[in-house]
Amino acid sequence: MSDLLYSSVEEDLRAAVRAVLTDHCPPSAVLARCETPAPYDPRLWRTLARELGAAGLQIPEEHGGAGAGLRETAVVLEELGRAAAPTPYLGSAVLATTVLLGCGAADLLAPLAAGEQSAALAVPLTADPWADFPAGVRADAAGTLSGTVTSVPDLAGAATVLVPALGQDGPALYAVESTAAGLARTPRTSLDLTRPLADLTLHGAPARRLAGPDTAPGILRRALLTGAGLLASEQLGVAEWCLATTVDHLKQRHQFGRPVGSFQAVKHRLADLWLDIAGARAAARNAADALASGDDGPETVLAVAVAQAYCGDTAVRAAEECVQLHGGIGMTWEHPAHLYLKRAKADQLALGTPGRHRAALAGLADLPAPA
Amino acid sequence: MSAAVEVRERVRELLAAHDPATTDRLDFLRARFDAGLAWVHFPEGLGGLGAPRSLQAAVDAELAAAGAPDNNPRANGIGLGMAAPTILRYGTPEQQARFLRPLWTGEETWCQLFSEPGAGSDLAALGTRAVPDGDTWTVDGQKVWTSGAHTARWAILIARTDPGLPKHRGITYFICDMTDPGVEVRPLRQITGEAEFNEVFLSGVRIPDAHRLGEVGEGWRVAQTTLNNERVAIGGQRTPREGGMIGIVAATWRDRPELRTHDLHQRLLRGWLQAEVVRLTGERLRQQLALGQPGPEGAAMKLAFARLAQELSGLEVELLAEDGLGYGDWTMVRPDQVDFLGRDAGYRYLRAKGNSIEGGTSEILRNIIAERVLGLPAEPRTDKDVPWKDLAR
Ligand SMILES: Cc1cc2nc3c(=O)[nH]c(=O)nc-3n(C[C@H](O)[C@H](O)[C@H](O)COP(=O)(O)OP(=O)(O)OC[C@H]3O[C@@H](n4cnc5c(N)ncnc54)[C@H](O)[C@@H]3O)c2cc1C
Numbered sequence: 001m002s003d004l005l006y007s008s009v010e011e012d013l014r015a016a017v018r019a020v021l022t023d024h025c026p027p028s029a030v031l032a033r034c035e036t037p038a039p040y041d042p043r044l045w046r047t048l049a050r051e052l053g054a055a056g057l058q059i060p061e062e063h064g065g066a067g068a069g070l071r072e073t074a075v076v077l078e079e080l081g082r083a084a085a086p087t088p089y090l091g092s093a094v095l096a097t098t099v100l101l102g103c104g105a106a107d108l109l110a111p112l113a114a115g116e117q118s119a120a121l122a123v124p125l126t127a128d129p130w131a132d133f134p135a136g137v138r139a140d141a142a143g144t145l146s147g148t149v150t151s152v153p154d155l156a157g158a159a160t161v162l163v164p165a166l167g168q169d170g171p172a173l174y175a176v177e178s179t180a181a182g183l184a185r186t187p188r189t190s191l192d193l194t195r196p197l198a199d200l201t202l203h204g205a206p207a208r209r210l211a212g213p214d215t216a217p218g219i220l221r222r223a224l225l226t227g228a229g230l231l232a233s234e235q236l237g238v239a240e241w242c243l244a245t246t247v248d249h250l251k252q253r254h255q256f257g258r259p260v261g262s263f264q265a266v267k268h269r270l271a272d273l274w275l276d277i278a279g280a281r282a283a284a285r286n287a288a289d290a291l292a293s294g295d296d297g298p299e300t301v302l303a304v305a306v307a308q309a310y311c312g313d314t315a316v317r318a319a320e321e322c323v324q325l326h327g328g329i330g331m332t333w334e335h336p337a338h339l340y341l342k343r344a345k346a347d348q349l350a351l352g353t354p355g356r357h358r359a360a361l362a363g364l365a366d367l368p369a370p371a
Numbered sequence: 372m373s374a375a376v377e378v379r380e381r382v383r384e385l386l387a388a389h390d391p392a393t394t395d396r397l398d399f400l401r402a403r404f405d406a407g408l409a410w411v412h413f414p415e416g417l418g419g420l421g422a423p424r425s426l427q428a429a430v431d432a433e434l435a436a437a438g439a440p441d442n443n444p445r446a447n448g449i450g451l452g453m454a455a456p457t458i459l460r461y462g463t464p465e466q467q468a469r470f471l472r473p474l475w476t477g478e479e480t481w482c483q484l485f486s487e488p489g490a491g492s493d494l495a496a497l498g499t500r501a502v503p504d505g506d507t508w509t510v511d512g513q514k515v516w517t518s519g520a521h522t523a524r525w526a527i528l529i530a531r532t533d534p535g536l537p538k539h540r541g542i543t544y545f546i547c548d549m550t551d552p553g554v555e556v557r558p559l560r561q562i563t564g565e566a567e568f569n570e571v572f573l574s575g576v577r578i579p580d581a582h583r584l585g586e587v588g589e590g591w592r593v594a595q596t597t598l599n600n601e602r603v604a605i606g607g608q609r610t611p612r613e614g615g616m617i618g619i620v621a622a623t624w625r626d627r628p629e630l631r632t633h634d635l636h637q638r639l640l641r642g643w644l645q646a647e648v649v650r651l652t653g654e655r656l657r658q659q660l661a662l663g664q665p666g667p668e669g670a671a672m673k674l675a676f677a678r679l680a681q682e683l684s685g686l687e688v689e690l691l692a693e694d695g696l697g698y699g700d701w702t703m704v705r706p707d708q709v710d711f712l713g714r715d716a717g718y719r720y721l722r723a724k725g726n727s728i729e730g731g732t733s734e735i736l737r738n739i740i741a742e743r744v745l746g747l748p749a750e751p752r753t754d755k756d757v758p759w760k761d762l763a764r
């Protein structure tokens with residue numbers, strides 16, 4: 001049975017990340033930044049990635065990383081979710097890093113491990129581990145790439161873009177410098193203000209091939225599986241913030257001569273939400289532990305599908321309850337509840353919807369659909 | 372020697388000295404108790420070894436593999452899950468020595484005389500009176516919904532000893548002899564057709580003071596230990612993946628493709644997901660308990676368990692289509708054990724309705740989570756500080 005608790009090392013890491021986020025990333029700062037063209041606070045990212053080494057947690061020490069693992073990475077994501085922090089962590093430290101580890105591209109890992117650069121994986125945020133290898137980008141005989149990929153997360157600030165493309169001999173993974181000729185990035189106006197998306201267009205962009213048809217599909221799938229499984233931890237953090245903030249508010253807020261939180265109709269909703277979040281915590285930890293084992297067998301795939309099917313909906317429900325139970329203030333731009341609602345709703349679609357992951361369970365748990 | 376090694380050594384010694392194939396069932400169970408292998412986390416001399424609770428599963432598995440008899444825990448759930456931990460916590464050495472061994476072996480089963488017609492969710496309002504007379508107490512009153520009263524040798528009982536105090540303070544906890552001539556047990560037929568529970572009339576029942584558990588007036592506090600353990604006993608069982616209700620539904624789904632519809636498929640996948648997450652939540656709770664950091668998930672597990680059991684058992688009846696219209700047997704029987712999963716789909720559907728009522732209703736459990744876990748303020752109460760005798764009823 002997997003270890004579903006947090007080790008003391010993990011708790012120390014959590015405390016360190018939380019301290020940084022409390023200092024650099026209060027809700028007011030997140031809100032203010034949403035309305036600037038620079039979606040990320042470079043100082044925050046530098047502190048997290050460089051000083052805490054959070055970006056290189058899953059990178060082995062010989063490549064300059066911390067040589068920790070995905071359980072620790074998941075703890076960072078919980079805290080980033082709790083702060084609705086705008087950082088390229090999911091795109092760079094999870095998705096792109098997992099691809100580079102799979103490709104064994106040591107030279108590209110080093111600047112990520114050191115927190116000097118970030119990278120992006122050129123897939124839509126909605127990509128899921130069960131989909132076919134993407135066909136939107138093609139490599140020609142000279143190895144240059146052409147095509148488009150829409151809604152790519154964390155693309156804007158990335159120094160390197162990792163592109164799944166169909167080469168002459170089949171699926172392959174390429175690295176393209178973000179400054180390369182023929183590469184263009186077009187920001188989208190995204191629902192989630194704290195995780196910007198952009199479209200990638202390639203016109204004969206020079207690229208370096210990292211993996212060919214033998215390994216590229218497996219590497220991409222592992223990255224999407226890792227992303228989906230660890231996103232559950234971010235969703236847990238989002239949900240925990242929403243519940244805690246709502247409970248605090250309802251202890252203070254008086255109507256009808258008593259705290260609103262003393263009304264049973266409200267209490268029972270919060271008790272149910274608490275129970276769902278306890279489930280989300282167990283499921284998210286289980287997925288992180290399974291992924292950390294490095295085994296991609298059916299148990300790991302199942303743990304990811306369970307976690308993502310469950311946590312995606314739980315975070316949305318928590319955020320929706322948070323808005324509703326704050327009343328009018330929950331509808332304001334000024335109160336941070338909407339940041340979490342937007343993050344939760346976008347995360348629900350990210351890396352496979354809950355419905356997609358439940359559908360995967362049909363195969364994984366041998367519960368076949370009607371003929 | 373590590374605890375795990377010692378426990379394994381004890382199992383080997385027990386099996387060597389008492390070959391399960393040739394030893395009388397009860398002799399074996401008694402020897403197992405005396406070897407400290409009944410519940411390893413209990414103290415030595417009381418059926419345990421003071422070892423971590425987490426080692427129990429391995430002991431059970433090893434003994435079962437060797438063909439050893441078990442103590443038929445389903446026939447004595449209240450004794451094992453509720454009376455025993457309360458006696459361990461509050462009992463005198465004499466009480467512990469007298470009651471725990473036959474309780475564990477199943478020679479003496481137990482029932483719980485808590486609920487009354489006028490005191491269910493508001494258990495502290497109970498009115499059964501216990502009046503002291505020298506070193507015995509005389510008990511008069513009525514209890515209801517008493518599972519297994521018809522087979523029990525002993526009961527855990529709470530009764531009012533001081534009506535002049537506010538309701539939580541005038542209660543005392545006793546061990547009641549179910550063979551006392553003043554105890555009358557009448558079956559109450561349930562929606563399943565059978566009578567698992569009973570009403571129990573207590574008329575001049577005599578209880579020696581030596582069978583009082585905890586101090587006079589401390590009964591409410593003692594009862595909390597019982598109730599907390601009840602919730603863990605009902606919802607906190609370790610189950611493998613697809614253990615319990617989901618396993619039955621999933622097996623039917625696999626065996627009978629002709630029953631499958633798209634709507635049922637969607638709901639089955641949701642149910643399966645829910646069951647797996649509840650299983651993981653329970654597993655996480657047990658890992659916390661093993662590290663001595665009990666989380667508040669305890670009461671919640673029963674809430675989650677009830678919700679799931681009801682959803683899945685309802686789904687099973689629908690899945691069975693025409694077969695779902697049948698029912699095994701409505702004959703009134705008085706079963707000697709509680710079985711949530713036994714018999715047929717219709718029985719499971721009906722029995723699961725009790726899961727959100729027995730051991731504290733789901734509404735009360737939500738109150739507990741909201742107030743004790745989330746720290747939300749209590750609702751205004753008019754009854755708390757009023758002497759019990761002056762309460763409206
Ligand atoms: C199968 C079964 C076995 C049982 N076995 C035993 C046993 O062995 N021993 C024993 O002592 N008892 C036993 N019980 C009794 C059980 O503990 C009580 O039925 C339960 O505590 C509810 O009490 P009640 O029936 O009086 O319902 P009530 O307390 O009258 O509740 C009626 C409804 O009102 C709701 N309600 C009550 N108060 C509140 C509140 N403050 N806020 C919101 N909603 C509220 C309840 O949730 C319920 O839905 C058993 C019950 C069942 C169903």
